Amino acid sequence: MIVCKFGGTSVADATAIRRVIEIVTSKQAQQPIVVVSALGGATNLLLDLAHKAAAGELLTALQIVEQLRDRHLTETAALLGDSPEAADLAVDIGAAFDELAHLAEAFRTLGYLTPRSLDTVAALGELLSSQIVAAAFRTAGYPGVYVDARDVMRTNDYFTRAEPDIDGIAAASQERLVPLLQQGKIPVMGGFVGAAPGRVTTTLGRGGSDFSASLVGAAVDATAIEIWTDVDGMLTADPRVIPSAQLIEHISFDEAAELAAFGAKVLHPSTIAPAVQRGIPVYVFNSRKPDGKGTMIAFDAPRLPVRAIAGKRNATLVKLRSSRMLLAPGFLRRVFEVFENHRTSVDVVTTSEVSVSVTLDDTKHLGAILQDLAAFGDVAVERRAGVVAIVGAGIADGSRAIADAIAALGPIPVHMASLSATGINVTLVIDDDQVVPAMQRLHATFFEDAS
Incomplete structure (x- = not known):
């Protein structure tokens, strides 16, 4: 069994979905489970219309509803033609958007959105795309079966960022997915979407489709998890920043997790964990170039300094200075409990005898966090910080990589520097507007000058 996940650009339209069918059906002997995102850009539009409706812009919200309705119906017609199934699916799609229009009117009346209502709206993209893709398989002559993700992806009720119920997902996967594979079917389900007890719709948070695929892969003990996207694989840097970025053909789980956590857009940070626990290799491929080498992520990879x-960019740096830290057992635990209490994760951490500094991506609860931290000492905030990470399993193996990294930055000031506990990541906190030039300097030093 394998899991093949296709992102929004890979299911953006009828042409892209036909490529998905070709890719998956070439792997039928491996018993593929297909996980799909919403049609490219659909989730952003769904959330936008919800916010506009709640802000009183009902006409604009309803225009977006109709725009999305027309797009889904157009792609369905292009894939299914005038078959009876096309007509049935068109009715279902129409009903879904009628309900969405009623929700928009309710949001306008209420004047606000709840996290639960946001999840109801956001989930629609994946629920519809998975039905369309499953029907497209059948129209092409293959045994695609739509599986409602809410019947598999069991979660808690922390809406907009639900946490998976691993045991529940494992049981549901064995009940819902494995029998279909044994019958020679191709299960197709949406990513990102789950359900809390009572079958209340939840989502795993933005980018959660990769996470869904990895969770399902672990649940069925898949031999591989394939992430199909619009780039050739993981690269030595973001190609939008470094056009000369090079393909990484083989990378370790630890390195990939660090890169995902520090901004590598090709892979969601949560994707790696379930695969690591089961030792399942993860592959990243380009759906537009299915014959490409891609990237293999596994336990073993050649050990390189970088x-x-x-x-x-757009990180927030929080600094706490307190003389009470000195030789005070449990002080740091109490400090980090503040972030835990406000459900806010920290990224980079540095400490000294009398200070601790952290960076945050999520500043939703920053005011309350700063208020609680003030009880410990003096707190300072820098709101426009940037983070650059140099990742390599051998970076601390006695090479000159760390020294070369600092030297490469030249005049760019460094506010924090941290070597990860695993010794594979040097993280530098700099000014937000220096992230791009810093990456360019570092990439030139480690990849372009060496090539």
């Missing part, structure tokens, strides 16, 4: 460079 595998890739990653960067992200």
